[in-house]
Amino acid sequence: MLVTAVKTTDQGGHHGLSFLIVERGEGVRSSALEKLGWHASDTAEIQFEDAFVPEENLLGQENGGFYLIMANFQWERLLMALGAVGAMKVAFERTREFALQRQAFGKPIAHHQVIRHKLAEIAVTVEAGRDVTYAALRRYVAGEDAAREVTIAKLATQRSAFDVIDTCLQIHGGAGYMKEYGIERAARDARLGPIGGGTDEIMKEILGRSLGL
Numbered sequence: 400m401l402v403t404a405v406k407t408t409d410q411g412g413h414h415g416l417s418f419l420i421v422e423r424g425e426g427v428r429s430s431a432l433e434k435l436g437w438h439a440s441d442t443a444e445i446q447f448e449d450a451f452v453p454e455e456n457l458l459g460q461e462n463g464g465f466y467l468i469m470a471n472f473q474w475e476r477l478l479m480a481l482g483a484v485g486a487m488k489v490a491f492e493r494t495r496e497f498a499l500q501r502q503a504f505g506k507p508i509a510h511h512q513v514i515r516h517k518l519a520e521i522a523v524t525v526e527a528g529r530d531v532t533y534a535a536l537r538r539y540v541a542g543e544d545a546a547r548e549v550t551i552a553k554l555a556t557q558r559s560a561f562d563v564i565d566t567c568l569q570i571h572g573g574a575g576y577m578k579e580y581g582i583e584r585a586a587r588d589a590r591l592g593p594i595g596g597g598t599d600e601i602m603k604e605i606l607g608r609s610l611g612l
């Protein structure tokens with residue numbers, strides 16, 4: 400079963416979209432796409448050809464799909480921010496432990512100032528990302544308009560998560576490149592963040608407009 404946003408009028412832009420549930424079967428073909436990360440979640444190209452959709456498979460209002468998409472975006476973006484904060488925190492904790500154990504030039508690498516500073520910077524990024532994300536979450540849960548805060552939270556966490564995890568990978572040295580440590584997977588998975596759910600560029604456009612720019 401597929402939930403789809405379908406053009407149901409010939410109006411341009413985002414107008415005339417409806418949500419339809421399409422059953423898999425005749426007229427529906429899909430082929431999985433190979434990708435960098437997120438291997439636990441399939442992404443596919445889906446083709447529809449004369450696929451029959453009964454009237455009761457309309458979700459929400461006819462031609463009202465865009466509003467559903469917009470409403471869903473806030474939660475999706477917030478969820479991505481929360482996920483990025485969690486991913487950064489796990490990567491930081493694992494890397495901190497690794498850096499305290501791994502010895503180079505007669506002492507744990509965590510005791511080399513350059514590594515200690517990198518970990519200190521990561522701690523600041525995680526803390527700041529968590530605070531803006533929780534602020535957005537509080538507004539969202541209170542039922543207030545959280546669009547600006549959610550946009551800020553997504554922008555503050557997605558590229559950061561990738562950068563933080565990449566730095567963690569670097570601190571792991573060659574081990575970080577190995578699947579065994581899980582950091583390479585975390586880095587691959589984090590790369591989707593600045594793209595999915597609205598790219599960082601689009602987030603900046605939305606935020607810019609909300610700032611009257």
Ligand SMILES: Cc1cc2nc3c(=O)[nH]c(=O)nc-3n(C[C@H](O)[C@H](O)[C@H](O)COP(=O)(O)OP(=O)(O)OC[C@H]3O[C@@H](n4cnc5c(N)ncnc54)[C@H](O)[C@@H]3O)c2cc1C
Nearest residue numbers: 434436437440441442591594595596597598599600601604
């Ligand atoms: C693994 C994966 C899973 C996904 N899952 C879903 C899903 O479940 N549901 C769903 O709806 N979508 C999903 N997407 C789609 C995703 O939301 C889009 O890929 C993303 O929004 C970017 O759109 P695009 O790929 O069409 O890029 P484009 O819109 O072609 O953008 C290409 C580049 O141009 C930039 N750009 C575009 N417009 C502007 C502008 N006005 N100003 C400045 N820069 C601009 C973009 O930021 C980007 O860097 C998924 C994508 C991936 C990779």
